[in-house]
């Protein structure tokens with residue numbers, strides 16, 4: 569542990585999907601995509617090992633079925649394995665029963681192919697949990713999940729929810745942005761810098777890539793100074809220099825998907841030497 573590390577225990581997470589699962593990519597694919605998830609994930613594992621940091625890896629079931637050794641390697645290194653859906657279809661493309669089937673297929677893959685049980689965490693593909701899809705919380709509870717980390721704290725053109733609490737809470741059945749005070753499932757919303765009613769996501773993905781490091785560090789320290797842990801997310805494909813770039817994307821989609829990919833791993837390393845991290849399960853104590 570680096571001597572500069574703060575005292576708050578924050579959550580670090582990786583959504584283990586392949587480059588072609590990304591929302592802006594999957595609708596524009598031509599032909600059979602070449603998997604890259606193993607080569608993209610190995611440098612992350614090596615870096616975490618170097619800093620003795622454990623994280624949560626939200627795994628897509630289809631990726632686990634195709635790359636069981638990779639998932640086994642992540643588990644053996646002491647990281648938490650959690651669920652990122654079976655197919656990476658967002659919740660807005662599903663009815664409750666489709667979601668049940670996804671969770672059951674995921675559990676089957678994890679048990680039978682990678683021999684892993686006791687998975688308690690979930691993150692919706694493309695942060696697709698919002699009030700219209702709040703039935704997903706009930707389905708997660710039915711299947712024994714104890715936490716969710718799917719709520720993106722700002723409505724963007726693709727996803728997100730305005731007005732959710734800043735720190736972990738128990739979402740109410742009637743409105744997922746309201747803290748019910750107690751319950752069987754904890755929500756850890758993705759982190760934002762909050763100034764008055766403004767919420768600037770500083771939690772990962774495009775935002776982490778685009779925000780200059782000194783500002784990112786200041787924003788994250790500010791969250792910790794307010795007495796709250798933050799949760800960060802990254803995708804292996806957005807930390808990997810050789811991620812295949814899809815040329816047919818619109819200029820905006822290309823910018824959002826690929827901007828500053830080459831900087832992510834070094835930013836992660838600076839974060840690891842500045843803040844304390846653990847898997848979500850440990851931070852939430854579930």
Ligand SMILES: [Zn+2]
Pocket residue numbers: 583585589652656692693694
């Ligand atoms: Zn994803």
